[in-house]
Amino acid sequence: MTDESAAPDRPPRKRDSAATKLAILDAAREVFTRSGYDAAGLREIAGLAGVDPRLIGRYFGSKELLFTQVVADAYGNHLMMTPEANAEAARSLLTDPTQAHRDGMLLTLRSAPSERAAEIMRVSLERDFQQALADELEGPHAAARAALLVAICTGVQFMRNVLHNSALAEGDPEVLVDLLRTALDAVATAPSVPDAAE
Structure with a gap:
């Protein structure tokens, strides 16, 4: 029962x-x-x-x-630094970062001394950010120009958001945006000089 x-x-x-x-x-x-x-x-x-x-x-x-996977997530939000997008990209780089942006930079800085971690981060940047940017750039040396644009982006974020550089944090935002846009355009625009291979 x-x-x-x-x-x-x-x-x-x-x-x-x-x-x-x-x-x-x-x-x-x-x-x-x-x-x-x-x-x-x-x-x-x-x-x-x-x-x-x-x-x-x-x-x-x-x-x-x-x-x-953590690196892929941290690097997943890219800026397209092409001539038509550089004003917006410059403004984004010079505005207050989110916690995710700060964490992404600190993740990079604190993990870079490890050779394996540095390789993982390099591959992620090149495959998911640099290559996507190079594909959008017209003219010769697109991969090199994309790498330089990524380096400029990283440098601005490091100087402003990690070191808190006073000129970048406290300067006139419109002046800074215009200066940075000009620098980004100079690299993003196809060069007028002949290709070295010619």
Whole structure:
């Protein structure tokens, strides 16, 4: 005779894999940004995410692959520094950054001493930002010009948002935007000099 008062069997609660993966990514971004690639530990990341460390391996495979995903997310919002877009790009670079922009720069600076992390960041920048920009530039030396534009963008962000350079932080915004737009246009516009290969 069955016990009618017994609680019915319940199916096991489903894990929310998307939420778990997102929690790991958020924790990894925080730890890599704070400590850099070499000093970041998977146990620390798992603890911050509130998950078993083994889940990092299940969802991402390794610390290196987890870092690769964090970098891809951090570098995912690019500026198109083409002649028709440079006024907007200059204004964006010279306005107050979001926390994500600051974190992306700190992630880069603190992880760059690691050769492997530097390679991961370089590949991500070249493949997902520099190449997309080069594809939009007309004329010769597009890859080199795109790399220079990325370097200008990075330098402005570093000087203004990390070092808090007073001339960039406190100068007349319209003057700064016009000066930076002119510099971006000079690189983005196809050069009039003959191609060196000719």
